[in-house]
Amino acid sequence: MGIESIIVFLIVGAVAGWLAGLIVSGYGFGLIGNIVVGIIGAFIAGYLLPALGIGVGGGVVWSIIHATIGAVILLMLIRIVKRA
Template sequence: MGLGSLVVFLIIGALAGWLAGLLVKGGGFGLLGNIVVGVVGAVISGFLLPSLGFGVGGGFFWSVIHATIGAVILLVILRIIRTGS
C-alpha cells in the first residue's frame, strides 16, 4: 500500500467514523477515534454486506458509505453491550 492509498484509507475511516458518530451517538469521537471506528466499520461491512447479498459501487463516495454502514453497526453493538451490563 502506497502513501497515497494510506492517506485515502485514513480519510475514509475518519469520515465514516464521524458520520456514524452523528447517526448513532450524536457526536464524533475525535480524529483518532473516528478513524478507528471507521476502519473497523469498513472491515465489518466488508465481511457482512457481501454475505447478505448487498454490494455497493466503487469510488470514494461509496467507500465512505460502505464504511459508515459498518461503523454504525459497530456503534450499535457497543451501545447494546454497554447498556446491557
C-alpha cells in the same frame, strides 16, 4: 501500498467514523477514534454486506458509505454491550 493509498484510507475512515457518530447520536470519539471506528466499520461491512447479498459500487463515495454502514453497526453493538 503507497502513501497516497494510506492517506485515502485514513480519510475514508475518519469521515465514516464521523458520519456514524452523527447517525448514532452521543458517540463522538475525536479524530483518531473516528478513524479507528471507520476502519473497523469498513471491515465489518466488508464481511456482512456481501454475505447479505448487498453490493456497493467502487470509488471513494461508495467506500465512505460502505464504511459508514459498518461503523453504525459497530456503534450500535457498543451501545448494546454498554447497557448490558
